Amino acid sequence: MSQGDQPKSSYSDLQDSDVAHQMHGFGHPAMQKMPRQLVVFESGDGAVLRDIEGKEYLDAMAGITVAHLGHGREDLARVAYEQRNLTNTNAVKVCERLSGLAAQAFPGADKMDGARVYLTAGGAEGIEAAYHLALRYWNKSGPLGTSYGGGYRKQKLISFRNCYHGSTFIPASMKPEFSDYGWKRWMEGQPKEVYGSAAHRMFVNIDPPHELFMDKSKIKPGENVGQAAARQLEETILGEGPDTVAAFVFEPVQGDGGAVDMHRDFFPLAEEICKKHNVLMIADEIMAFAKTGHWFGMELYGGVCPDMMVISKGLTCGYLPMGAVIFRNAIWRTAFENLSTKFMVSDVWQHDYTWSGHPVCAAVALRALDIVESEGLITKCAERGRVFLDILKRKLEGLHVVQQVRGTGVMLGVDLISDIATDIEQKVLLEYGVVLRASTNKHCLLLTPPYVMTDDQFERVADALRSVLSSSATMLESAVSKSRQH
Ligand SMILES: Cc1ncc(COP(=O)(O)O)c(C=O)c1O
16 A cells, blocks of 8 residues: 555544654653644644644744744755755755855854864754864864874863753753753762762853843842853853863753843853863854844854854754754864874764765755745844744733743743743643743743744734633742742
């Protein structure tokens, strides 16, 4: 029987099969088994998704924050089909294009001019590669011909609390709130003198410079949150030992954490501090790329140019998996040109992914970048985001349960006074047919709509949220947020 001849599955068949066979990302088995909690989409068009029963949903998330261009674009599907003979000039062109975009965003000979690009198939892979590259950079910054250069001790990573950098070992280790996988879990299996000792620590966290996420007790009189977080960064580097810190990794706007943008004083100060103590800056642009009203989220912060940027989601606008690490030419020169004339195995970049630079994904990435450019979508994203933010503010601010409505481009967040964002996510999905997402901290709702969502659709999303949040007031009052600060 061909696929087209197969009888349509019902929700109860699919749920039985799902419970028996599938493990969901960020899923809980109890939720998987709850009657009618499973929503399976069958098709999509623009900002509208349709489930297997034909019910329509407004997608205020753009898939998993990827489909900026909306669903169902035939031009992107067609370009994938046209690659059936798998020519791979596309990967080269994607690298050239991304290097050019970075140079344009951060002009200057010592910035992203001549940037190099390493292709991956996704976000966490890119973070792993960026960390490996940082280690290699420090190894090779020592005497020529050795792989154990002056920076060999530089291994530690500093990251923000409330971050999300992915689910593989290194990214999971950077998120202090994750405890059952990553470095924290590994250390817990060690004797006490090892667990708790700075000498053995590889991952350290600081507060994000945001009024709701900074631990207020750490702000000194006369400091704003940006200055306080920058001071914390420097104290952390000094406390751990600058000769042990490889890089500071951060999202320009925290996505999964609830669309948290950073105090504008922070990054210029952080740049000075990182330069002074020889710490690389790695911007995780995986969610922010092409979503903040700029190509790169770091453009929000007055020209502060990181050493590396990791991108993914918006690169193909969700149509196929692809990511990239874009890094300064100076990193390339130290890491790959400061080599012995003898061929040494340790000089080889011992890192590769089967799907890096896949020709079909690369073709779709090129077409998606073309569309974003030719349709002026970076500017449009800023405009559409502002319209949606105004609507959300008008309809939600003042509700007892809403602490803050915020947004940068099409990364928007509704911060609640309590940790019940998952319940809200479920209610708006099942009762109002609106797709949005609870952040992993459980007190924020994240909305990252596609550029094609109309004003009327924005209003409907905000109305659905208003109804659910209003009716949840009593439940919310009973559980004040525990996760916001420590
Ligand atoms: C900021 C950020 N970093 C990293 C990742 C991980 O990317 P992936 O799921 O492609 O590994 C994500 C995914 O949501 C993300 O939003």
